[in-house]
Amino acid sequence: MRGRSRIGVVRGLAPALGALLAGAALAAPVPERLAPCVACHGSGTSETEGVPSLGGQQADYVVTQLFQFREKQREAPPMNDVAAGFSDDDLRAYADAVATLPPPAWSGPAADPALVARAQALVSKHQCNSCHGADLTGRDAIPRIRAQREEVLAQALSAYKSNTRPGYDPAMNEVAQGLSEADIKDLAAYVARL
Numbered sequence: 001m002r003g004r005s006r007i008g009v010v011r012g013l014a015p016a017l018g019a020l021l022a023g024a025a026l027a028a029p030v031p032e033r034l035a036p037c038v039a040c041h042g043s044g045t046s047e048t049e050g051v052p053s054l055g056g057q058q059a060d061y062v063v064t065q066l067f068q069f070r071e072k073q074r075e076a077p078p079m080n081d082v083a084a085g086f087s088d089d090d091l092r093a094y095a096d097a098v099a100t101l102p103p104p105a106w107s108g109p110a111a112d113p114a115l116v117a118r119a120q121a122l123v124s125k126h127q128c129n130s131c132h133g134a135d136l137t138g139r140d141a142i143p144r145i146r147a148q149r150e151e152v153l154a155q156a157l158s159a160y161k162s163n164t165r166p167g168y169d170p171a172m173n174e175v176a177q178g179l180s181e182a183d184i185k186d187l188a189a190y191v192a193r194l
């Protein structure tokens with residue numbers, strides 16, 4: 001609705017000015033404190049293999065992960081170094097800033113229908129939506145996974161399964177025990193293409 005009313009307002013203006021205003025409204029500035037983060041993570045959507053997109057991520061979830069990186073409960077050398085000196089107030093401030101970045105969205109060709117059918121059956125069997133939300137955008141301390149990078153999703157699910165990534169809550173470690181390698185591949189390919 002907000003998008004629609006903005007277009008309604010802009011339509012009455014001279015085309016050049018309208019385009020300028022629409023552009024300004026779409027390109028939200030990256031918060032200054034995230035300057036050291038965007039080099040690796042991008043400004044919402046990551047272009048780098050193995051580095052997660054952070055745009056629109058749930059702030060409460062980001063707090064839990066920055067805490068885990070700082071305490072070395074989640075082992076990932078670049079992030080353990082990044083978070084080493086963070087105070088509790090820093091965790092919250094970075095998390096709130098990250099949540100304002102525009103969320104990632106798949107822009108490539110649509111997923112193969114057979115893949116979609118297999119993955120949706122897995123989502124329903126394991127009730128991914130009951131925690132991550134109907135559209136997989138997360139809520140509270142449960143992460144947005146919609147349109148996350150495919151290899152990041154696959155790596156996360158494998159790491160929960162092998163318990164090399166202990167969640168702040170054991171839910172994902174339990175869910176992942178029931179996933180085969182083929183299930184993980186299908187889920188990652190499907191969720192990345194939403």
Ligand code: HEC
Nearest residue numbers: 036037040041050051052062065066076078079082094098
């Ligand atoms: C040198 C590159 C690099 C820099 C700089 C960096 N990150 Fe990361 N970040 C990573 C990588 C790689 C991962 C994935 C870690 C893994 O393998 O689990 C990650 C993971 C994360 C995650 C977990 C995301 C998820 O979906 O679980 C958060 C949150 C995060 N980074 C926030 C930040 C913030 C905030 C900053 C700036 C203060 C930052 N990062 C700077 C490389 C970087």
Ligand code: HEC
Nearest residue numbers: 126127128131142143145153156167168169171172175187
């Ligand atoms: C009972 C609630 C619950 C269910 C069901 C659940 N999840 Fe999760 N999920 C979580 C929580 C909580 C986390 C954060 C754990 C942590 O600290 O790493 C998480 C994290 C994740 C992550 C890591 C995201 C990131 O940015 O690193 C992925 C991927 C994921 N879930 C996928 C799934 C999929 C796919 C399903 C269904 C097969 C599923 N989840 C079912 C609660 C759930």
